[in-house]
Amino acid sequence: MAFKFTKIAFGAGIALAAASFSTAAFADDTAYTMGLWGDMPYAKADDQPRIPALLDDMNASDIAFSMYDGDIKDGSSKCTDDIYESAISMFNTLKKPVIYVPGDNEWTDCHRTNNGGYDNLERLDHIRKTMFTTADSFGAEKVALEHQGKPGEKFSENTRLVRGPAMFVGLNVPGSNNNKVNDDKDCTKKSARTPEQCAADNVEYVERDAANIEWLHGSFEAAKAANLKGVMLVLQGDLGFDIPETEDEDESRLPGLEGYAAFLDAVYNETAAFPGQVVLVHGDTHFFKMDKPMKDATHMLPNFTRLETFGSPNVHWVKVTVDAANRDVFTFNPMIVEANAMVGVDK
Numbered sequence: 001m002a003f004k005f006t007k008i009a010f011g012a013g014i015a016l017a018a019a020s021f022s023t024a025a026f027a028d029d030t031a032y033t034m035g036l037w038g039d040m041p042y043a044k045a046d047d048q049p050r051i052p053a054l055l056d057d058m059n060a061s062d063i064a065f066s067m068y069d070g071d072i073k074d075g076s077s078k079c080t081d082d083i084y085e086s087a088i089s090m091f092n093t094l095k096k097p098v099i100y101v102p103g104d105n106e107w108t109d110c111h112r113t114n115n116g117g118y119d120n121l122e123r124l125d126h127i128r129k130t131m132f133t134t135a136d137s138f139g140a141e142k143v144a145l146e147h148q149g150k151p152g153e154k155f156s157e158n159t160r161l162v163r164g165p166a167m168f169v170g171l172n173v174p175g176s177n178n179n180k181v182n183d184d185k186d187c188t189k190k191s192a193r194t195p196e197q198c199a200a201d202n203v204e205y206v207e208r209d210a211a212n213i214e215w216l217h218g219s220f221e222a223a224k225a226a227n228l229k230g231v232m233l234v235l236q237g238d239l240g241f242d243i244p245e246t247e248d249e250d251e252s253r254l255p256g257l258e259g260y261a262a263f264l265d266a267v268y269n270e271t272a273a274f275p276g277q278v279v280l281v282h283g284d285t286h287f288f289k290m291d292k293p294m295k296d297a298t299h300m301l302p303n304f305t306r307l308e309t310f311g312s313p314n315v316h317w318v319k320v321t322v323d324a325a326n327r328d329v330f331t332f333n334p335m336i337v338e339a340n341a342m343v344g345v346d347k
Contacts, residue, residue: 031323032164035066035335038103038236038283039311041090042074050315053339055093058317061335065096065143066317067168069283069309070103070236071175079110079118084130091138098138099145099168102127102157103236103283104175117192120179121204132156145170148215155208158215165324166230169219171212173235173263175284180205180259205259213266220270229276230322230329238284239264241293241306268295271304277329279305286311288318288334307332315340 035058041047058066072087073079083106091098107127110118129152136142149155159170179201181187187198216233223231240257271278278301289308294300305328310316321331 029324030164031321031325032064033062034163034168034320034322035061035063035317036069036234036281036307036309036320037066037317038069038101038309039071039286040315042312043077044074045313047312047315050337050340050343051090053337054315054317055090057335057337059093059095061319063096063319064163065099065137065139066094067099067170067232067234067281068101069234069281070101071105071283071311072103073105074312075105075109076112076114078114078116079106079123080116081126081130084127088131088138092140094138095140097141097143099159099161099170099234100131100138100157101159101170101234101236102131102172102174104179108174108176108179111191111193111197113190113192119197120193121197121200124204128152128154128156148211155211155215158212160215160219162226162228164322165228166232166322166329167219167223167226167228168232168234169216171215171233171235172208173212173237173239173260175237177256178205178209178237178259178263182255182258209259209262212263216263216266216270220274223276224274229324230279231274231276232279232281232320232330233267234281236283238282238308239280241291242285242289268301268304271301274303277303277305279307279330281307281309283309283311286314288314288316290332305330310334313343315343 041051068091073083091100107120107124109115110120110123132147133152135144135147135151137145143161145159145161147156148158157170157172161168181198181201187193187195220231237260239260240254267280285308287308288310289306291306292300292304293306307318309318316337317335319333319335322329323331
């Protein structure tokens with residue numbers, strides 16, 4: 001039978017787009033699965049030959065859809081137009097819908113000389129005009145998403161949808177300090193940027209950071225209004241969860257991480273006010289991890305979980321079960337692709 005994603009109100013004149021695709025019979029309290037993956041393929045790790053096995057493994061599973069948390073290329077290869085087309089082709093190889101979230105390697109870092117010395121804001125604009133031209137996801141089967149911006153325009157890459165008891169939110173929060181430039185050295189290191197371009201990057205950062213926080217807040221308000229049990233936030237950048245917290249210093253404000261500070265504060269505040277479970281999914285550092293990071297040196301948010309996905313050269317994925325009857329709502333299973341299991345392992 002055809003299943004329709006839930007349609008709920010998100011504010012004045014805004015509603016989640018409803019779309020349907022063929023699935024088994026579904027009710028709001030029926031458990032289902034979805035997939036998480038990202039940070040692949042990297043040319044420098046020769047990942048491409050391992051991608052077909054990954055896609056086959058995901059296609060053979062029972063996932064309803066998947067979310068890709070950024071980095072369609074490595075950080076030292078050129079940001080040519082063809083890499084975006086290759087990513088679209090990869091996503092459309094999957095049978096079920098794929099929701100793409102941008103990463104730093106395909107726009108933030110494109111100013112690097114070894115990336116081709118591009119204007120990274122032009123590359124962000126290119127992503128919006130090539131990968132977010134409609135409301136639809138990628139995948140052989142597609143689903144319409146709600147987008148923060150109009151197709152192809154600013155913030156069209158920020159998305160959300162609801163299935164059953166959970167909301168899934170995609171946010172453009174990339175690595176490389178969220179595109180915040182701290183000083184002249186930061187501006188020009190291994191970079192083709194001009195001072196004017198670095199100033200423009202900081203203007204972009206401030207505007208997008210505010211838009212991300214607005215999208216985050218609106219999503220939580222809608223989730224509470226609809227009595228949803230869980231919210232999953234998917235972004236690319238590692239916000240610094242693994243840096244040990246101390247009582248003497250706020251590590252989230254350290255150089256190289258302060259570009260995430262306002263957003264992370266908003267995540268913690270929204271989570272504290274939400275009665276259900278919240279999961280923040282990211283890539284960037286390429287190791288599968290799941291934990292409950294501290295808000296600060298002495299406080300944990302019991303309903304907040306961090307999940308880091310696999311990444312190059314570990315070409316695997318994570319399967320998530322979403323179940324309203326489970327008090328944690330989300331259950332995670334690392335899916336090791338057998339054909340890729342021994343990559344990087346000394347024999």
